[in-house]
Amino acid sequence: MMLHRLLSGDFPRSRILALALLAIVAALALAPFLFPGARALNVAATICVFVVLVASYDLLLGYTGIVSFAHTMFYGIGAYGIGLTLHSVGPTWGAVFMGLTIALLLSLALALVIGLFSLRVKAIFYAMITLAVASAFAVLASQLSDFTGGEDGRTFGVPELLRPGFRLVEAEVFGTAINGKLITYYLVFFSALALFLLLLRVVNSPFGRVLQAIRENDFRAEALGYRTVVYRTLANCLSAVVATLAGALMALWLRYAGPQTTLSFTIMMDILLIVVIGGMGTLYGAVVGAALFILAQNYLQALMKQGSDALVAVPLLANLLHPDRWLLWLGVLFVLSVYFFPTGIVGKLRNLKRS
């Protein structure tokens, strides 16, 4: 019953999927104890943030049928909001909240303006406009270097509690020091969990149903009396706000905000790939997709390197397997999944059960 409340009645509806989700959540919850080492913890934190980021994008793409290329812009606003205020004001909690507030307001305003301006027309129009705005924003962030630190970005100090040097208790628990890094990780983890459950609540609310109706047939939804522009804009704003929060979490975790980690077009592509491969129109897809993708990003490349080294004699093939070319294979996977399983991994798993 409580589980029902918690998941907003939207169960995984597939035993394998449920197991996979449980495994992912458990692994993330216990990551600092299960996988010692800075790199593994970094991968875990990145997965947490990306789950939220991708889920918020899925609210647009999968649930409302809007293609936006400005999602990294909002993500970046979150990261820069935290980064720049902490950099200039100093590492206090007040600055964190101030930065967060400024970032949220800015995101909300931008999302509202872009939405009202271009969501009246077709999906394709919105996609182009967001692409233009987001790229202008990225250029702006890297050019106004006095303010944003340019290409180098800004590193900054975080409040005492979150610093790696800080110890909550002197003793080690299960061989892991309870330090600021660990606290930051759990801050990221629980915030991500809360945001994810919130999004799950939203998409299963009457509001979420209207969004899906708009995705299926916006003309009919309009005819039923729903103002599609209003709903689309609201979805856009909500998604922007959650993306901003995800960006803020990422900045707190990395103690750094820069164009490469937040605003680059590569990240936008990553988000698109994760949503489509995980499964559009189901938030669980974001969890499965993000976990697989980030793991692949961090560990698959080593595998590809081995393959590339083994084939060094064959010129073109070695290049094809070069670790930097992993995006090629993901691109192919992306195209194939749009064709053959538009509902992604989650849809595939759910269908398995039915057939």
Place this chain on the structure above:
Amino acid sequence: MTTTTPTATADAELPRLRLDTPPLLVLPILALLALPLVGSFPTWVTLTVAGLAMGMMIFIMASGLTLVFGLMDVLNFGHGAFVSVGAFTATLVLLPMQGWMQADSVLLNLSALGLAIALAMLVTGALGWAFERIIVMPVYGQHLKQILITMGGMIVAEQMIHVVWGPDQIPLPLPTSFRGVILVGDAAVEKYRLIAVAVGLVVFAAMFLVLNRTKVGLLIRAGVENGEMVEALGYRIRRLFVGVFVAGSALAGLGGVLWGLYKETLTATMGGDIMVLVFIVIIIGGLGSVGGCFIGALLVALVANYTGFLAPKIALVSNILLMVAILLWRPQGLYPVAKR
């Protein structure tokens, strides 16, 4: 285009579409307004020529995209890949033929360049055909999937460029006789920019003539207005569309070669980067309109050049501001296509 030619044998002159002039006037007004702001006449000439050259190149890249959209309601987000592929293909000719490129003879330079362009257009045309067959065909009429799938196609194409040509930037120097400047009065004008303007004008004129004076052009324009009707009259609009897609891709390849020589370094992402400008241009011009695309491209490039000189910080967002201004004036773009 806004003018139509009446069929030859009609008894009475068909009523001509009235020429929609205000958008045409925007360009000269903009250029004239910039003159007092820039201050010195020679600088203004240099800036204007630079803007026109850039605009022509953008137009060449954008024209295919807007036609494809107008004709078949397909927006190809992977169009930028053709630009990159075109530029990189040109290196296959230009780098081995360094001798011809560096020779101090206009003829040798031109033939090397012509060969490169021909090869680039051939390759991108073929690639466009394959792209249409494999990537776009299964998703006609589904906008969401089109955006996703063409984006995916672009990732794959960009990565394939890395596979074939390696991950590094490739320098692509201009042929000897196109380097340097010509002095017009006090104004210094780069030779290559004049060439770009000339090529752009030739492409525009050719396109204009094909669209307005030939049967194929008539069918294309009819298809943009109402595809079903053209089909009902017994023409195979599918075949027409494939032709336009291939031609548009080949033009993107041509634009890629010109753009690559202009930048003098090639990166695999150059096509993707320029796509942002291309999208702004076709939105400003009105989706599906070639004439609007031409004016839009020149506008975007001129504004970028003027603001780049007058207020470099604003130049970064000048395109967006221009787009917002135009859309406030004409929400469907300068020359809206009737269907939409």
